Amino acid sequence: MALAHAKPGEVIGLRDEQVGATRTAALVKTSSFEAVRLGVQAGREIPWHHVPKELTLFCISGDVVLRLETREIQLRAGDWVFLEGGARHALSAHVDSTLLLTIML
Template sequence: MALKHVTSGEVAHLAGIDDPAARTRALARTSSFEAIHLVVRAGESLPAHKVDGSIILHCLEGHVAFEAGKSPDMRAGDWVYLEPGTPHAVRGIADSALLLTILFDAPAFRTDT
């Protein structure tokens, strides 16, 4: 069964980490991006992996170990951007909620102009 994504203009409620209903869920997906409410409980891990697009990870609540180069960990309010194909992993130090956005980069986009 496909997950229900929100439609343009529809409000999605992101449950706080203390809410038993808090869970990882896809929020929206278009041809240019995907947004995911990522819930990582203390002791849980997302093993090292990489994605084809750029990613933006915003820690909303909690504390995670974030393994990707310069960022050893993230706490509430922290934000990080990764270039496409950058290996990364996440491990919950405390129960945590994050907003993950994957940008499906257009091949013709250049940042050096």
């Protein structure tokens, strides 16, 4: 079952037991930001890419490595990171992982 886009003031559960550990779904998109629940299976990789605008990643559960041009960052449950617009990055999961991706538009 797909997650519906959030309406203002609506609570949407993002925990794995509510949605499934590897489910990816767009949560909301407005003129100023987009929020996506990103599920990444163990051993999977999101290849090198960039997003034109600033973004944040919050690790809800799991263990991932965020690769940047100059370094690697390990994200575990509760970790949050900000990336500048245009920063090339890739992501790989050691275990089934869930992240909240927020992109500024």
